[in-house]
Amino acid sequence: MTSDKIEIQLIRQIMFGVIFGIIVVAVDNFAFEGEVSPIVIVAMLLTGNLIVGRLWGWHGWYTSVIAWICVPMAHIIKHVLGLPDTLHPNTYISILMLAAFTFIISLIGTGLGVLLRRVTIKIKNNSF
Secondary structure, three states, X not given: OOHHHHHHHHHHHHHHHHHHHHHHHHHHHHHHHHOOOHHHHHHHHHHHHHHHHHHHHHHHHHHHHHHXXXXXXXXXXXXXXXXXXXXXXXXXXXHHHHHHHHXXXXXXXXXXXHHHHHHHXXXXXXXX
């Protein structure tokens, strides 16, 4: 890959992470007036990070991190600004627990995507 292609790929991955993170935060905070099931957020994180892992393998790890960090960061910003939040209790410990949980979900999603990528490549090359 040339340097220009690598830069374009990097920009593409960063943009995907930012857009995906914003979408997850928007659903988490604004859908149904702030009352969305945590299962929806977990499903979104799993699916989005599975796509990242499938598209870019482990090279997409920073895309997953960018998307993941948006979720706890939104709650930190709301806590600092004193805005109402859907996280109860709205404490730094709760936000830290949310960050750990969503990180694990993002890691699992990315790992499943990488696994899917590897299996797909093996099947495509008939080396399975």
